[in-house]
Amino acid sequence: DQQVKQNSPSLSVQEGRISILNCDYTNSMFDYFLWYKKYPAEGPTFLISISSIKDKNEDGRFTVFLNKSAKHLSLHIVPSQPGDSAVYFCAASANDYKLSFGAGTTVTVRA
């Protein structure tokens, strides 16, 4: 049962523009959400997180938005840079420590 879904397998964006990645979840018990970035042949690297008591968290070029009523979160990257080209995973946990991941979105930043 896929509790976390990333419905866009890929995203192409021009350098300097905004990248918007989306994630939907089904488990209403999820209370902590994270975004990870992954390069080929490496493990996921933590980017940014948000707890369910907030609706927005910002860290430099990265902002995560959480809409609990819609069970939806998004990651905004502004401005997009060539080094942002990677696979991005959305993950969530429900106070039980284990993370449930989406299938990932491959971002390509065009020069």
Place this chain on the structure above:
Amino acid sequence: DTGVSQDPRHKITKRGQNVTFRCDPISEHNRLYWYRQTLGQGPEFLTYFQNEAQLEKSRLLSDRFSAERPKGSFSTLEIQRTEQGDSAMYLCASSPRDSSTDTQYFGPGTRLTVL
């Protein structure tokens, strides 16, 4: 570098052989997790440890899989009688405290190929 380390990075084995992977977490992190990732999918939870105690195992972890963390530091994941379906990236992660909002930090993974 004090990140999570995993050894080996790559392992090729023949079906039916046993393999063992090692994970060294970030120093003083008392939670350690194992995940498995197959092509085109996100990581899937396998098991986790609080210090040396194994607290939960996924139904993905068949009887051929065993994980240990004997002294609450490094961990090993052993797969007995490997099958081609075991081919995947095996990821280890650690987190610092006993809180569900602790961030998990991942190692580089061990890529297993079963021929």
